[in-house]
Amino acid sequence: MKILFYDTKSYDKESFQNMVSQFPGLVIEYTKSDLDPRTAALAEGFDAVCAFVSSDVGTQTMDILHEKGIRLILMRCAGFNNVDLDTAQKYDMRVMRVPGYSPEAVAEHAMALALASNRRLYKAYNKVRENDFSLSGLMGFNFYQKTAGIIGTGKIGAAMCRICRGFGMKVLAYDVYENASLKDFVEYVSLEKLLSNSDVISLHCPLMDSTYHLINLDTIRQMKDGVILVNTSRGALVKTDDLIEGIRMHKFAGVGLDVYEEETNNVFEDRSDEILEHSTTARLLSFPNVMITSHQGFFTREALDAIASTTLQNAVDFEDGKESPNDVK
Numbered sequence: 001m002k003i004l005f006y007d008t009k010s011y012d013k014e015s016f017q018n019m020v021s022q023f024p025g026l027v028i029e030y031t032k033s034d035l036d037p038r039t040a041a042l043a044e045g046f047d048a049v050c051a052f053v054s055s056d057v058g059t060q061t062m063d064i065l066h067e068k069g070i071r072l073i074l075m076r077c078a079g080f081n082n083v084d085l086d087t088a089q090k091y092d093m094r095v096m097r098v099p100g101y102s103p104e105a106v107a108e109h110a111m112a113l114a115l116a117s118n119r120r121l122y123k124a125y126n127k128v129r130e131n132d133f134s135l136s137g138l139m140g141f142n143f144y145q146k147t148a149g150i151i152g153t154g155k156i157g158a159a160m161c162r163i164c165r166g167f168g169m170k171v172l173a174y175d176v177y178e179n180a181s182l183k184d185f186v187e188y189v190s191l192e193k194l195l196s197n198s199d200v201i202s203l204h205c206p207l208m209d210s211t212y213h214l215i216n217l218d219t220i221r222q223m224k225d226g227v228i229l230v231n232t233s234r235g236a237l238v239k240t241d242d243l244i245e246g247i248r249m250h251k252f253a254g255v256g257l258d259v260y261e262e263e264t265n266n267v268f269e270d271r272s273d274e275i276l277e278h279s280t281t282a283r284l285l286s287f288p289n290v291m292i293t294s295h296q297g298f299f300t301r302e303a304l305d306a307i308a309s310t311t312l313q314n315a316v317d318f319e320d321g322k323e324s325p326n327d328v329k
Helices: 010-020 059-067 085-090 103-118 121-129 155-166 191-197 217-222 240-248 273-277 280-285 301-319
Strands: 002-005 027-030 048-051 072-075 094-096 147-151 170-174 186-188 200-203 227-231 252-257 290-292
Touching: 002 010, 010 027, 010 301, 048 301, 059 085, 072 301, 085 094, 094 301, 103 121, 103 155, 103 200, 103 227, 103 252, 103 290, 147 155, 147 191, 155 170, 155 200, 170 191, 191 217, 217 240, 240 252, 240 280, 280 290
Parallel strands: 002 027, 002 048, 048 072, 072 094, 147 170, 147 200, 170 186, 200 227, 227 252, 252 290
Antiparallel strands: none
16 A cells, blocks of 8 residues: 655654554655645555645545545544545545544643643743843742643543642543543533633643634633633634633633644744734734643654554555544544
């Protein structure tokens, strides 16, 4: 099977090339171009394409991939809302994903963002670099015996619940489905109760119609004053203009974001200074209590190895005609 790997970064190529020798019969070629209607024609002569959550796998792209003989779309990520599944079904194209590559990696990054925002670590670092050892502006609060609100308790959210428990926090959760593995120490509550009672709120839910702009001015107003909000899930869970308004209202002690509404792979890649200057992400960066990282929550050696291994196994399962829990239907 020949696979065209779109949107290749050096770390992608390294992790997949280290793993592909364990999967005889798979051949990968790499391109730096992301998958969209302009680049889909590059897939001619291949059996499958490997795409990312930022790729445009909409109707037009799917039409072209079908014309080029593509039978399999390998998503090297958990998210798939960027894929036109109806068109994939029409063309009998199989879509497979990596649902849980390293939940602890993302959860640990979420807690790192919460801690850094709370204790102003970025500000403290810059002050010391300037030979300023004063504590002015660095006040935080203990997480011990505070309340964590976890929205979404799949694998990543569950890992975050366990981390918060380790900090001695009371853990509230909101999800359509309760995770039985958390029943001994997590209390499931309504979204309204979670928002109004939590000192730290962390988002770990998928992006769907029901969760789009879940955090907006109305839900922000329900939160405690001085809350810390963290999003390592999907950028559009948060309505950025409303988040900015909430920051101006002094609702938040800190905000930690690893994802953002304008994100492709990286909001700062391939954008002119003028566009960046007027982006909402740039506006967020102007606030001293906001910390933004570049979608690096997944970025650990263990996670990259798991992504490569699962993606390549998905390709083998497709070739062997096996059903897989990683199929997107």
